[in-house]
Amino acid sequence: MSVSLQVIYPIKDGTTFNYDYYVETHLPLVGEHMGKYIQSTLVTKGVAGGPNVPPGIYAIATIVFADKQAMDAALGAAGPVLADIPNFTNSEPQMLIGDVIG
Template identity: 35%
Template sequence: MIKVSAYYPYTDGVRFDFDYYTTSHIPLCQTRLGCSRVEVAKGISDANPNDPPCYVATADLYFDTVDAVHEGFKAHGRELFADMPNYTDCKPQFIITEVLD
């Protein structure tokens, strides 16, 4: 199982529209990329509950193979990245990992 994780860094005043993200962008990702599962999380705090989270949001997209990841993003990456201004003004960080369960 391959996981693509998107981390959206928290900064003061960051804009992130969770409603748009969960009802429009994530379904678009699922349709275009063909991922088998998606998990979205909202940052609450850092390890110290008085500090803001490192990330305002994270998303994990699951695929059967790394080739499926690369093929999906090659075919639809521009469209998905062009949608980002509709829900955020921050630049996400990405990592592709293999789940070792």
């Protein structure tokens, strides 16, 4: 069964997020270190939390793996990716790991 890893970057007072760095440097770093284990990725930039509501999230990165073993291997190679996070945000990322059901 496919599994997904979602990395969620919440907006809180005093936090920042550098989208240019994230797209131009961090995402290629993900590909370099974890790419051979990844089935697909989707990154969504938060633009609103609803009609006339500011976003509560900078971005959500969804990474899909063929199975738990592939995800575990990717996470084992993720050291440089995790170390890079402070280079584009001071937001505390949240993670959700789940089974892909739809």
